[in-house]
Amino acid sequence: MKHSERRPFPWHILFFLLPGLAIYLVFSVYPLLDTLRMSFYGDAADGGHAFVGLRNFVTLLTDSTWSDAFWNALKNNFEFFFIHMLLQNPIGLLLAVLLSLPKLRLRNTYRTLIFMPTMLSVVIIGFIWQLILSPIWGIAENFMYGIGLGNHFDSWLGKEGTALITLGLISVWQFVGIPMMLIYASLLNIPDEIVDASVVDGANPLQTFFYVKLPLILPTIAMVSILTFVANFNAFELIYAVKGALAGPNFSTDIMGTLFYRTFFGFQLQQGSPTMGAAVATLMFLIILAGVMVFLLVVQRRINRFQL
Amino acid sequence: MSDLTKHPFTRSLLALALGAALSGPVLAKDKLAIESWRSDDANIWNDVIIPAFEKSHPDIEVVFTPTPPTDYNSALQARLQAGTAGDLIACRPFDASLELYKSGFLTNLNDLQGMAAFPDVAKTAWQTDDGKDQFCLPMASVIxxxxxxxxxxxxxxxxxxxxxxxxxxxxxxxxxxxxxxxxxxxxxxxxxxxxxxxxxxxxxxxxxxxxxxxxxxxxxxxxxxxxxxxxxxxxxxxxxxxxxxxxxxxxxxxxxxxxxxxxxxxxxxxxxxxxxxxxxxxxxxxxxxxxxxxxxxxxxxHTDIGMGINSKSAHPEAAKAFLNWMASEEFATLFANAVPGFFPLSNYQVSIKDPVAQEFVSWRKQCKTTIxxxxxxxxxxxxxxxxxxxxxxxxxxxxxxxxxxxxxxxxxxxxxxxxxxxx
Known part of the structure; x- marks a missing residue:
């Protein structure tokens, strides 16, 4: 009798999980694992691949032919990331707060306009900004003269010192809509009673924001930061669209994505190397993994969550 | 009789008979397919170059089957391995084609008669490193x-x-x-x-x-x-x-x-x-x-494009005839005028109509060339x-x-x- 009381195995759950799981395994898990495997192989004399252990990684990190390019790309990538952390997310937060002001008119129009670039293709964004900033056809120079800063105009995308920062700012402009939307949504979730209570308690708007609203949206900001980190270390398209795979001038805009592309697929007369490319991809994966782990262990745990 | 020919079945029978009669000589023709990445020039090949060749070689039929430039190397490799590649292969300069030759996909062209029409510099792009084996015929260069x-x-x-x-x-x-x-x-x-x-x-x-x-x-x-x-x-x-x-x-x-x-x-x-x-x-x-x-x-x-023969081609003699024709003055003139800015590499004095292209090519006589x-x-x-x-x-x-x-x-x-x- 006892036996019949046991619930049958929930086959239907497995059935519904299966399609998604299969797609995830085939198109995400398998390529990832195979990339990790391939990074331990090298070109063999007979034209095939042979197991070489950690040799690819040793070359990549110690042989100056590769390591100079690698460290340069990593440094640039961190710069690219910090530009986003310092500008994109604070600006996104500010825009979200402005959007949630109760007296704001044309709210939906602003929201749509600010979010619009995010939906455009990176190739179009790259093309538009190259035109705007072009010293020949662009409107940036005249605009700068119009506000009295004409002498400060330069071909920012072409100079070693400014190219990466300019590309970073373009990317910030494009993607600022994402933190804005996410934070805006969580601001809307804050019940009016809590805000009303703080007003009754005599808090001014700034105090209401810093002591009531900000702690409530911190988990969202933390999530936005993780998304920014992962997206920036996987970035590739904008640099490739604007500067090409050689990420000039003098590799000043080379990030992990473009380094991987050149290594794996080759470029012009350079032959691609799938195994070395896999090693670069593996390092990218490890960097992102480490970043996310540090974040989850150190930051995420200390954030208080409030049941609303 | 007129009623009979209007009947669909009879008509298709007639068409079949007619087709068989016509395709007899067509089947006897050697059919060559050209692999190339110059899809931009497809109409020039189809309208100008191939008709000119077929006029002087009525027994050979040629079709131009290009692949877009970015896919060419990998697509060609795949087709060569599967044995479905065309008879004539457009060759990239140096290492890409050298690899194909080393893998045995391209025919050795040392004895090709037409090769004599080209200067040594033009040939280096499609030779083994020691200069002993030639595997593609030089076709065009840019200056x-x-x-x-x-x-x-x-x-x-x-x-x-x-x-x-x-x-x-x-x-x-x-x-x-x-x-x-x-x-x-x-x-x-x-x-x-x-x-x-x-x-x-x-x-x-x-x-x-x-x-x-x-x-x-x-x-x-x-x-x-x-x-x-x-x-x-x-x-x-x-x-x-x-x-x-x-x-x-x-x-x-x-x-x-x-x-x-x-x-x-x-x-x-x-x-x-x-x-x-x-x-x-x-x-x-x-x-x-x-x-x-x-x-x-x-x-x-700079030598930019050449032409070689698929080693598995079913019509090697016809392919050689085509390459020899490509080494002729007729081809050089046709090609140079159809695609101004791409210059034939053979030794002939080609009359090019475009004045600027003419200027470029005239330097070959005055100067020493290199790649x-x-x-x-x-x-x-x-x-x-x-x-x-x-x-x-x-x-x-x-x-x-x-x-x-x-x-x-x-x-x-x-x-x-x-x-x-x-x-």
């Missing part, structure tokens, strides 16, 4: 030089410069006048600096083939005088470029010149087609000016010499690297993997 706006030269009363100092005095005069950009080029894409800069003016300094071969056997280094001097001249271009040239792209430069806003454009001969359709003024071309006092001139006449020095053997290792050249050439023009540093960086890179430069 470097400078294209200039004739209207501006007339307005400012300038004449075409022949020497380096004349070149810079012309540039000075255009700059003084102030209406036009003297030299139209950008460094944003980097390759123009290397291809239209370094490889354009350089052969005059390193004495063409002599210098190119010396680099390969290790007796010359990038730190030597000819290379530093080439970079020296490149560095001198900077004041004559438009402000903001660092973010100017290839298409921007083409547009600036075709809008008549610049006087001189460092060019590859393939630009002729662009300017023919876009520029509404007359333009001409001059060869890279020689260093003062140098008698012989050297130009880059880009980074293409043969030297770009096999890491760091890749061609990529390095793009980077340092752009930096030299930008002014962020001195000519000496540029030479030193190339030499350091090459000595990391290439034995003849490790001594």
């Amino acid at each position: 470097h030089g400078f294209i200039y706006n004739k209207a501006i030269f007339k307005e400012l009363n300038l004449s075409v410069p022949k020497t380096e100092s004349e070149f810079f005095s012309v540039l000075d005069k255009i700059k003084e006048d102030g209406q036009y950009t003297p030299l139209v080029m950008g460094t944003a894409d980097q390759w123009e600096a290397a291809t239209m800069g370094f490889q354009n003016i350089g052969p005059n300094y390193w004495k063409g083939e002599e210098g190119r071969k010396a680099l390969i056997d290790g007796s010359a280094k990038f730190t030597d005088e000819p290379y530093v001097k080439t970079f020296d001249e490149l560095a001198k271009w900077k004041p004559y470029l438009r402000r903001g040239f660092e973010s100017l792209k290839y298409a921007d430069a083409q547009n600036l010149f075709s809008l008549g806003r610049g006087a001189i454009y460092p060019a590859g001969s393939w630009d002729i087609q662009t300017f023919n359709t876009q520029a509404d003024f007359e333009f001409g071309a001059f060869m890279p000016p020689v260093p003062d006092g140098q008698g012989t001139c050297y130009i880059s006449d 880009r020095n980074s293409y043969q053997i030297l770009s096999r290792g890491t760091p890749n010499l061609e990529n390095e050249l793009w980077n340092v050439s752009a930096q030299v023009i930008n002014g962020t690297l001195t000519p000496e540093q540029a030479g030193a960086q190339l030499e350091t890179g090459l000595s990391k993997w290439y034995a003849p430069h490790q001594k």
Whole structure:
């Protein structure tokens, strides 16, 4: 009798999980694992691949032919990331707060306009900004003269010192809509009673924001930061669209994505190397993994969550 | 009877009979398929070149089956391995085709009669490293030089410069006048600096083939005088470029010149087609000016495309007949006029109708020719010499690297993997 009381195995759950799981395994898990495997192989004399252990990684990190390019790309990538952390997310937060002001008119129009670039293709964004900033056809120079800063105009995308920062700012402009939307949504979730209570308690708007609203949206900001980190270390398209795979001038805009592309697929007369490319991809994966782990262990745990 | 022929069944029977009668001789024809990445030229092949060949070779039928350039190498490889590739194979220069030959996909063409119509330089792009085996027939090359706006030269009363100092005095005069950009080029894409800069003016300094071969056997280094001097001249271009040239792209430069806003454009001969359709003024071309006092001139006449035979072809004799025809004067004339800016590589005096293309090709008689020095053997290792050249050439023009540093960086890179430069 006892036996019949046991619930049958929930086959239907497995059935519904299966399609998604299969797609995830085939198109995400398998390529990832195979990339990790391939990074331990090298070109063999007979034209095939042979197991070489950690040799690819040793070359990549110690042989100056590769390591100079690698460290340069990593440094640039961190710069690219910090530009986003310092500008994109604070600006996104500010825009979200402005959007949630109760007296704001044309709210939906602003929201749509600010979010619009995010939906455009990176190739179009790259093309538009190259035109705007072009010293020949662009409107940036005249605009700068119009506000009295004409002498400060330069071909920012072409100079070693400014190219990466300019590309970073373009990317910030494009993607600022994402933190804005996410934070805006969580601001809307804050019940009016809590805000009303703080007003009754005599808090001014700034105090209401810093002591009531900000702690409530911190988990969202933390999530936005993780998304920014992962997206920036996987970035590739904008640099490739604007500067090409050689990420000039003098590799000043080379990030992990473009380094991987050149290594794996080759470029012009350079032959691609799938195994070395896999090693670069593996390092990218490890960097992102480490970043996310540090974040989850150190930051995420200390954030208080409030049941609303 | 008339009723009978209207009956659908009878009609199809008749059609079948007629088809069989017609296809008899067609089946007897050798049918050749051409693999190529020049999908842009498909109509030229179908309308001009193939009909001309079939006229003189009625027993052979040819079809042109191109693949887009970016897919060509991998698609061709796959088809060759599967045994479904065409009979004639358009060959990329140097390593890509060499690999195909080493894998046994291309026929050895040492005994091909038509090969005699080509100079040695033209053949090097499709030979084994020791020069013993030839596996593709040279087809076309591109030549470097400078294209200039004739209207501006007339307005400012300038004449075409022949020497380096004349070149810079012309540039000075255009700059003084102030209406036009003297030299139209950008460094944003980097390759123009290397291809239209370094490889354009350089052969005059390193004495063409002599210098190119010396680099390969290790007796010359990038730190030597000819290379530093080439970079020296490149560095001198900077004041004559438009402000903001660092973010100017290839298409921007083409547009600036075709809008008549610049006087001189460092060019590859393939630009002729662009300017023919876009520029509404007359333009001409001059060869890279020689260093003062140098008698012989050297130009880059870079081998870009060849044609080989699939070793598994069912019609090797017909394929050879086609290649021999490609080595003829008839083909050279047809091709050169259909695609101005791509020049046949054979020894014939071809009459080219396009005046600018004519100017470019006339330099072959006056000067010694060579190919880009980074293409043969030297770009096999890491760091890749061609990529390095793009980077340092752009930096030299930008002014962020001195000519000496540029030479030193190339030499350091090459000595990391290439034995003849490790001594």
